[in-house]
């Protein structure tokens with residue numbers, strides 16, 4: 047019943063690194079797509095102040111914008127016009143929260159009513175804690191270089207002699223984009239389907255990918271997959287040997303092994319806090335319960351407690367967002383609750399409490415009073431890392447520390463380092479794996495080359511950040527995390 051989706055266009059590597067994996071594992075026929083033109087892709091809503099507002103699509107009409115304006119959700123949007131005139135941040139400012147950046151440069155109301163909802167829908171996080179330098183990387187860099195994000199964008203275009211649109215990227219991101227173009231070869235039909243899709247998933251859910259990967263790896267014969275063997279500790283080998291000594295397994299009877307090189311997805315609690323999210327899947331036999339067709343809706347931080355005492359973050363309209371997964375008709379939705387709202391909680395709602403809370407959310411917000419005939423409640427503890435203020439400095443310290451200690455024999459991958467999307471993590475893993483080829487595994491990289499590399503960001507044609515090898519598959523290089 048769970049309804050995870052994969053983004054057609056993710057940040058950084060987009061689907062690029064995942065697509066060849068799907069192709070190589072022979073899973074292309076198991077993929078189902080939601081096309082960009084379908085309501086499930088186009089219609090994303092924000093609940094404000096007590097109604098669903100459709101977020102502007104790629105090309106919003108004047109009527110769309112006017113409808114949004116009337117609800118008040120766009121209050122403060124005129125701040126965009128004065129943004130080029132807002133003084134540049136002081137030189138001593140090394141980071142700022144997303145909320146503070148927007149309040150300073152545009153208007154606090156836009157941050158609270160609109161942007162906080164979008165950040166709920168990605169990080170389940172609080173814009174007043176998350177880092178603008180990391181998560182609004184492009185805008186942060188443009189302000190740093192030109193004194194303004196919006197004005198800077200246009201100045202960057204006009205100052206550049208090249209005929210096409212340019213963007214600003216970190217040299218390491220450019221290098222990765224070039225490598226993808228050189229090394230990734232996609233079936234043109236598959237590439238076209240992905241290009242036309244907003245999200246894609248598998249008929250039997252995302253587990254399809256994990257299971258196929260497991261089978262493929264096991265079939266190689268030289269790989270052993272061990273589960274239920276938590277890492278207890280690890281350290282660099284001593285006595286002149288290069289490598290990592292790892293203690294794993296049961297605390298009572300751990301085993302110690304040495305490796306020439308280890309790739310770790312373990313988290314480090316000094317770099318980011320995490321948030322806990324509860325997801326409640328609800329199924330109703332009545333297929334016409336949704337007030338609108340679309341992907342779902344998000345709830346901004348400005349919604350008062352009385353309208354959202356359950357601390358819901360958003361609701362996905364699964365049966366509208368993804369077609370082709372279900373064997374029976376009906377309405378399927380997922381209520382997502384918690385995230386930063388539950389920071390510091392020592393205990394969380396039980397499964398039964400979660401179910402009741404989710405039912406109250408959809409009754410209050412979208413008038414669904416039917417009784418669901420099936421449900422699934424899942425509490426994901428500490429599931430999404432929060433790139434809070436100062437994250438990039440903490441990550442840099444960490445990267446320098448492990449490089450010093452392990453001299454390249456420990457490399458790291460995962461959502462704490464690469465981004466919260468599945469695509470981000472696969473891109474990170476792809477890049478680390480590439481770096482091991484030939485003599486690469488003997489090098490000093492710890493897998494976090496970008497954060498260690500202090501070169502200036504560079505202006506390049508936006509097309510250089512796109513996958514152009516086959517059918518123009520889209521890859522956005524927005525310079526974020």
Ligand SMILES: C=Cc1c2[nH]c(c1C)Cc1[nH]c(c(CCC(=O)O)c1C)Cc1[nH]c(c(C)c1CCC(=O)O)Cc1[nH]c(c(C)c1C=C)C2
Nearest residue numbers: 053056090166167168170342343359360361362382467468
């Ligand atoms: C309500 C909570 C959440 C919803 N999804 C997530 C949460 C916490 C988790 C999530 N959403 C996105 C990612 C990144 C995945 C990737 O890039 O591969 C994660 C971990 C993507 C995303 N979802 C929404 C947006 C605007 C984005 C950014 C990328 C994009 O534009 O595609 C919107 C959104 N998320 C949720 C809803 C209900 C919703 C919009 C109505 C649920």
